[in-house]
């Protein structure tokens with residue numbers, strides 16, 4: 001048994017991860033099981049999908065918007081999703097999300113984007129921490145670099161394998177702006193993101209996911225699937241869902257193509273993402289309900 005074996009978790013959004021284990025002799029995925037979890041923070045988006053690769057690695061998958069895509073970006077229970085991933089043994093969490101491109105050369109349907117910075121433009125409607133002090137403990141920790149550099153580099157290497165087979169390029173660029181949604185940006189917002197924040201793309205879900213992943217001590221990376229040019233270009237009529245649905249299909253094979261590569265390459269090595277829960281907590285633990293504390297035990301390594 002490899003002591004440094006990592007476990008990959010993948011949360012995807014507009015592109016649903018569909019794995020038909022055992023149906024195809026060439027399939028890398030040999031066994032798939034659904035796992036229902038109840039968490040101290042409520043219900044995850046749907047049951048977790050634990051899948052086994054032919055080479056022995058386990059990967060945990062979750063469709064972010066739930067069965068039937070009924071959960072909007074601000075209705076997703078991000079805390080339950082990330083807590084469940086940690087509980088199931090995940091060490092590296094990859095977020096796959098559709099985004100609007102703010103750069104001419106980041107072409108919808110043609111170029112994947114791997115950001116290493118995030119800019120929070122949400123409105124506070126989401127539960128964005130496990131430690132908000134509402135009914136539990138308060139914790140403070142550094143979040144200057146929300147994306148794990150090593151994990152992100154491995155994701156980029158995995159994406160490098162896509163150009164020959166699918167003619168899909170990738171680019172490491174930054175930052176990604178996270179908006180509340182569910183509407184796409186106004187023209188004024190889109191131009192502000194591009195011209196003032198110098199952002200390269202707009203998405204709706206990487207936060208609070210990244211923050212919760214850091215609190216859970218998970219390495220976190222984002223793989224963006226640009227589906228449109230947002231609304232900054234005068235010639236564009238604006239973003240329409242029907243166009244996004246068409247463009248996203250060009251990326252349909254991306255998750256299944258890169259998951260085996262990542263699962264085999266990743267190692268559970270010491271990383272600054274492994275925030276120590278004990279050292280981050282500001283609250284007096286002697287005043288915390290012991291039952292509550294047990295909910296956080298999974299964050300200790």
Ligand SMILES: [Zn+2]
Nearest residue numbers: 148219271273
């Ligand atoms: Zn890391």
